[in-house]
Structures are given as C-alpha cells and as structure tokens.
Amino acid sequence: MGVVVQKFGGSSVADAAKIKAVAQIVLSERRRGHDVVVAVSAMGKTTDNLIKLAREINERPHPREMDMLLATGEQISIACLAMALQAEGCDAVSFTGPQVRMMTDEAHGKAKILQIDDSVLREALDQGKVAIVAGFQGMTPRGEITTLGRGGSDTTAVALAAALKADVCDIYTDVDGVFTTDPRIVPEARKLERISYDECLELAALGAKVLHSRSVEIAKKFRVPLRVRSTFLPASLGTMIVEETPDMEEILVSGVAAQRSEAKINVLGVPDRPGIAGELLGAVADANINVDVILQNVAADGLNDISFTVPRDDLREAYETVQRKAKEIGAREVKVDDKIAKVSIVGVGMRTHSGVAARMFRALAQAGVNIESISTSEIKISCLVAEADLERAVRAVHDEFRLAQALA
C-alpha cells in the first residue's frame, strides 16, 4: 500500500461545490488502497484578491508581510477540503506548511524548501487519515512564514512525494496533461502521453503553464514519477513525466513553448573592464531575480552594450537594481523593453539529431518573424521575438515539426 500525493490547483478548489468534487477524487484514490497526502492551492482568485488588497494599502508591500498575507489562502483551502472529506465519513486532517515543518530559506515570496520533517504526516497516515497540506508555504528556521512563489503548490506536492517516497505525484489541474503547445494558440495541439523530466523542465522554464520548473527539478532529483491530470476529467491519465528512456530520442521536438512574461533590459555604454558584466548581473542575481538570454555587443566607441531578459514580474526591481549599478560602474544608459516574447522548441531528440535549429529559423523566416536573439541548451532552442509576432511564430514552428500528428 503505497503513498500517493495529489495536488489540486486553485481552479480545482474554486468554490464549495468544486472542493466537494475534489474530495471525491481523493476518496476514489483511497478506495484503491493508497495512503493519500493532498497538497492544495488557494481557492480560485483568492491569491490575486489578497495581492490586490495589499496594493490598496501599500504599493510596495514588504515581502515578509506579503507572505503572512498570502499564506492564508492555502490555509482556507486545506480546512475546507478536510471538512469536505469528513462530511463523506473520511478521516482527514489539515496541516499548514509550518505544521509539517516545511522548512525553507528566508527568501520571502520565492523561498526554497530546505527540508521536510515527514514525522507529522507519517503519524497521520499511520492513523488511517488523509493528510492535507497547504501548498505554496513554508517556514524559516526562525519561525517566519514564507511562500514559495507562484506555482509553489506544485513544488510542495513534489517535495512531499519525495519526502514520503510516494509511488506517484498527481498534479491535478484544469488541463488534461502536457500539450505539444498552448492549445489556445494552436487548436490542433496534441496531448503528450509521456515526456522526460528534462523536456518538462525546459517547457516549464519556458512558460508552459502546466508545471512549475522547481517542482520538476525536485521530481527529477528524487525520481518522483509525476503525472499531470485534469480535475474535471479524472478518468483520463494525463501526461506522465518520467526519467528519459532511449526511445524518447526518436522524437526530434516534443513541444513548442510560448512565453510572454519576459522583459529585456539593455545597459548601453558599459566601460570595457574585465568582470564588469559579472558585476552587473551579479547585482541582479543578488536580488534573487533570474537572468536569461544574455547578450554582449562591443559598440563602435569601445564601450559595450549588455542586454539580458528577466521575468516581467521582476522588471521593476531588476530595473532599479541595474540603474543603481549602472551609475556605479559608469554605464551610459539603461533601457527597458517589455514588449518581447520567447518561442522555444524542446526535445531530447536534439541531443542526437542535427539541423533542428536551422529548420526552426527557416520556419520563422518564412512566417515573416524577425528573431531578436537566440539561446540554446542541449535540448532546447529559444528565439526572442516581438510580442506581436508570438502566436504566428508558435504556429509556424508547431507546423514545421508536424507536432499535431500522433506518432506511429
């Protein structure tokens, strides 16, 4: 009798009726003889509403207080789901992140899990209870409440699955799995039955909305079999995310990711001193902001231009940090472009097949899409494009690799 960890997102628990439906999914897993641990997100728009309330009070709320505020959303959900299970005669008990000693670092708003003490959950499972854990939240060693950032409930679920050595971690959401691309852009997009951790990791990092990359990283590290499933189609098995197998390499491209939430910062006229780019980007990294797609051009006057992308949500903070640093190092100007987007292809087949990049660039050119810059990894190729070109770009690439067609 193994442990199954289930995670339900905000749209799955948006109201009392949906919470009752989720209770039925939990119950049917339990009837199959599993011990069940459930991680839940905040109900529907709760988190957004709390953020809105905070901004009415303080334009730039302190991250510690923001975490104090946002952590309430998940706490409401766990109590409600426990009540729903109890209404069905199922013994259930809810736990906040701090109560299950979900220990994190001190990076409020984007904390990283350091450790979980599984004893509280083991005790509940040993007593035959369904254990319900608040997603998204944790506690620092000093007892401060933290949140793991958007998508953090996925991370909670996978971390719980790893700590409990669960048979599987089912991520229930409002889509039925991982698709070859966003079906709102390409209606013929096809559901993938299986995908490797690395591919999913690239897709997640590239803004595919299904899974948060940190959760996939932890799943990969601890070899937790992950499954993305639909709350509203519980009979469907969704997409399995597993370790890479040799046959996966036969597929050149698994998916096309479209990412709008990017912004570009250009630092112009940077003096040409060794280590100066590191100094600039280091300051951004110190602010806990992820930098991506870095370009450095030597301009005519011997000064350098350095440009890089950051998540659009972090733009304000990144811009302020960069401006401060730019003054310090004597750079001429800092410019911002938040009208850019990224189209990417991902597939483990790229490891062994050449010519994939060329096909992508040609397809984009034929669709009249201008590529601003390119970044690659072993299993992905990303192109920065104007945001206005994004959908056209995705369709062109999806067509080029014939992703709508199921494989034999």
Add this chain to the structure above:
Amino acid sequence: MGVVVQKFGGSSVADAAKIKAVAQIVLSERRRGHDVVVAVSAMGKTTDNLIKLAREINERPHPREMDMLLATGEQISIACLAMALQAEGCDAVSFTGPQVRMMTDEAHGKAKILQIDDSVLREALDQGKVAIVAGFQGMTPRGEITTLGRGGSDTTAVALAAALKADVCDIYTDVDGVFTTDPRIVPEARKLERISYDECLELAALGAKVLHSRSVEIAKKFRVPLRVRSTFLPASLGTMIVEETPDMEEILVSGVAAQRSEAKINVLGVPDRPGIAGELLGAVADANINVDVILQNVAADGLNDISFTVPRDDLREAYETVQRKAKEIGAREVKVDDKIAKVSIVGVGMRTHSGVAARMFRALAQAGVNIESISTSEIKISCLVAEADLERAVRAVHDEFRLAQALA
C-alpha cells in the same frame, strides 16, 4: 516609556481605507512616546463568510478544522495593518498567535490562554517596531491552531497587556465606551466615564456587546487598566475600566444589560434522586457549555422539573447532550424555549444598599412585563422575560434608576 496595547475589532479594519485610518491611530500613540502592541480582529464580515463557506461544505464542521479556517481572518488583518504602517514609514511586524507562543488549551473554538511567551514581542519592541498580533487565535502545546471564540481578540489584547505589563489596554471598537444600556433600545443611554472590573464583568457576561467577559476577567486578575474607545472618535477617551474605589458604591446601578442570545432547556419529570441535577448539568459542562439561571421545581408527582439557560449558539449541542442524559436517568421529556431574554441591572452600590431588587421588580410589573425567573449576584440582578418584552423591560428599568441623568 511604557507599553500600550491597542485592540481593533473587525468593523475598525473592515477595508483598506479603514486599515489606513487605524494605522494613523497607532502612529499617534507612538508619537506620544509609547511602545505599541496591536491586536486585531478579522476584517469586517470575514469570519462570518468563512463560517458560511464551511457550512456549505460540511453542516457540522470539525472544530479543529474550523479553527484552522477561522484563524486565517486575523492573519489577513495583521499583515494588512503592518503594510499600512510600513507605508507611513513606521517599522512594524506582524505575528500570528502561534508565532508569539500564545499557548492555549485544546478546546477548539473556545480555547483558553494558558501562557504567553513575551520574548518575541519584547525583541520586536526593543528593535523599535510596532508589533501586530493576530487576535482570537492561539496554539496548543502540540502545535494545533486554536481560536478563543467570539470576542477572543479582546482576550488576546488583555492577555498581551498583562504579559507585557502595559500601562493601558485600549479596546477600540465602533462605540465610544460602555453605556448605561444599549442606545439602540434607550436612545438617552449615557456613556460611563469609569466602571469597575466587576461591573464590567457582569455587563459583559450579560450580553453587553462592548467587551468579552474573559478579557475583563484577565484584566482584573492582572490589574490591567482597560479602556473602551471608538476607532471613529479617537479623540474621545471612552470608558475606563479599573479597580473598584469606595466612591463607586454611591452609584446604585451602573448599567442595564439586555441579552437576547439565551435559550432555556426544561427537563421535565426527573426522578428525585440525590445528585441527579449535578449529573445532568455536569454533562452540559463537560461539553464546555456555560449554564446559567438554574431552577428546580418539585412537581406534584414527586418528580422534579429542572430548567436552565444556555447561550443560544450552544443550544443544539446542549439539547443533544441533555436528551442523551435525560434518557439515561429516566427523565420524562426535554423541552426547549429559545424565545426568552434576560434583563439585568448591575452596580457595585447594591453591595451596600438594599431595596434595589424590589424597585426593579416593581418597575417591570408596572410596565406589564412578566418575570419568568430571577438570578442574582452581589452586584447584579437578572430577570428572565419573554423576548418580546425585552425592550420594554430595559426602558422601564433604565428609567426607574434614572440612568440617563449624569451624576453631580
């Protein structure tokens, strides 16, 4: 530089604008040179809405999960108030009940505070911060989240004031102090400048909405000077609640309390065995329900009728408990009357003056109000009346003791 504890109720923090106004009250106290600790309730109707949500999911939610759910209300408020103070450049930090080690017993939904560890708050105050504490909530030694019951935020504030040996505990609410009676019933009701703990305790226990009796008990025990003030008239000094002084005895009656939230349980045909009343009422007490105004009549057939009142909120549970017990002891029938109310007069002057009860009964009789039963203490007299007669009864008694007239 002493410590001032301030408590703001739900209507004082009902929205972003009101929270900002509360921040101004906190700031002005701080400008007077005090260390300030603030206890806050949940915003506006938050608690009611959470209770409604719970009942949609489970008609009789488990008290542990109810506490898990309700504790979120105050957590939202503390984060918001901290943000509001920070927006004004004031260093502030919020704490949940568990974070300040507000240790309680395990009686979910009506937990009692056992102990507070003041070290976390002292540290915050020593750092020059305003400390904001979630009212209404605590933690058991096992780490379970508890709530103190309705009015529990008052209790939190007074317990904090006692632990920190505060100069004063200001209870900010939507009325400007303690009145001679409910001004909605008697518009000429007068605000009292000063009142003794014992009088306030009686008034609180009798349903005067201003203060929760447990909070007054703690204030009395630890000699915390309490002040009831209006959030919307912060310049007014409200009513001080202090230790009794000899001159207070000159006032016969300080206030008239009207209480609707009562219900009567009649157990008919109880066998006349020694200890049987104790057995019956003990069962109710074991369910953590407060019993008041107990009457026992010997009926004609040698069987007894026992009747008593309970808070109307606890009627369902009390009724079930009593029915079970009544069957066990062979009582004939259990009847319930939830259309009763209680009118009471309170005053330390009763200790030294006689004839007060007679004046009250005469006033009620002249107003045509039938008295169902009477209970007294050293400083109060309560009469059970039909709920329909309540307002008339209150006006008659308020008039009789000329409470609308200020004293020389």
